[in-house]
Amino acid sequence: MAQDVLLQVKDLRTSFRVEGEYYAAVDGVNLDIYKNEVFALVGESGCGKSAMALSITRLHNMNYTRCEGEVLYEGKNLLTMTLPEINKIRGGSIGMIFQDPLTAMNPLMRVGAQIEETLTYHTNMNRSEKKSRTLELLDQVGMVNPALTYDQFPHELSGGMRQRAMIAMAIAAKPEIIIADEPTTALDVTIQAQILDLLDELRGSTGGSMLLITHDLGVVADIADRVAVMYAGQIVEIATVFELFANPLHPYTRSLLNSMPSALTEEARLHTIQGIVPSLQNLPRSGCRFAERIPWHHASLHEEDPQYHEVSPGHFVLCSCYKTFTLKAGA
């Protein structure tokens, strides 16, 4: 099952400076994103998903961030490219949808003008082409009144409208890869479906791929081809979406799927994974990072230095405990 790789992340380590010391938020991640696939990345809040996305497009503030490893796109390492080179790719062949729309938008510039700016930089359209393309984009992302939104400032839009304006900006130049960090958190389910269809259509038309970061497992089930599960800076499991939902193996993945909305009924209490995630400076850096959250799992069963095991073609899990691990009732 050889597939063409479009983007390759190799041993990526992204560290932030906290009180003078650097701590890795992404701690040795390896991923291949194939051509024409939706690759979903899920994981607990704070596990390093956005840190990874921002490393790929090199949007971290390098005054307090360090990125090591390689991110290969068309054979070139994005991490060592010159600034003009990366600027050409960013917003051009790689589109980025940020978790926080306001950081991506200029508060003093009208929405239409911001989208047109991307078109100016990455296409050869003339003025009227740019305007009609922008109006078309605003319509495609479900704005009720594209002409009005065109002239509005970001603060005059609702949360979900801002998110959609940013999506319009990210896809304006028809990128080959879309990195979408929680792209639909502010959208109602009908517009969410419309946006996911739009992103999927775009991917189909360019033969491109999408790295989709989301905590919404419904969205993952709906459009992902493969899924990586991240915990405390590491990928703990990778599989196709069908395999992962049918046969989750890592204890974190299983706890996560166990928290799913069958639980979200009218039951008095919702399921949580016990324990609290330590902050970046205090993350366990050796052995299994998840071990302390499943205290009933006997110490002798833990792998000292968990390694990846390929349990079936393309299904990788960190550690061999899947052979013995059981979820505790109510855990």
Add this chain to the structure above:
Amino acid sequence: MALLEVKDLKVHFPIHGGILGRVVGYVKAVDGVSFSIEPGQTIGLVGESGSGKSTIGKSILGLTHITAGTIRFDGKDITKSVRKNRSPYRKSVQMIFQDVYSSLNPRKRVLDIIAEPLRNFENLSKTEERKRVDELLSIVGMTPDNASKYPFEFSGGQRQRIGVARAIALKPRLIVCDEPVSALDLSVQAQVLNHLKDIQQELKMAYLFISHDLGVVKHMCEHLAIMHHARFVEYGTRKDIYENAAHIYTKRLIAAIPDIDPNKRKDNARNRAEINALYEKELPDYYRDGYGVYDLRPISDTHQVAML
């Protein structure tokens, strides 16, 4: 007596046009909305992106102008005063903001952000204050060593949790929760929701709970309002809405809830397409000129629908 009573609320924003920036029209963000919340009650507010949910929330907090209508809190009309003098009211009513990051002062440490309401309204010693902040952090699943950091040092979900901690710090009587858990994974989300339910029982807190997640809303809210085009299209109990939806927009919304089973993709897509077609067909029965929402009328003791 209702804790909060909103009557015929309208919020219209002017649209400026031309070189002179004259007012050429209005965005009718909220256009005639009424509801009330009892102490200890949770009302869910769901609806289309851009339909006016956050604007309702902000108007209750006095964070936007009010074009028409009245807001009463504890029986007192606060419509005029809420923007001017928010202080005693401000202790009783808090908001968890949808735009988390812009609601957190970037130059303040988390300790100061969460302690700010405490400093304004409660006289705590430094150690008491620190203890309270640590407690609040742990409620939202964060360790005390985070208190000395700045907002930019956090992930999206961590920032959202800081906003939750700040809003519950004073144990207010009403919290407008605007997408309070939208950036959280299921486990942390459950932790925050469980806590919101606990303190509600303990303190009789009331919530106006805005969310796009229909699973979360179902779990949290005994009553729901469905919003579309700046108005309520349906209002009822959890059961009325989830088992007996009457408005075509509500039906469409419920049909679009994604199923958590990758094997059902095709079925889901087909369901969505069917309901969208039905929506287009039945639109004229539910909207005046294809857009305007009719007045609500009762179809049972608890259930109201906007139809002719």
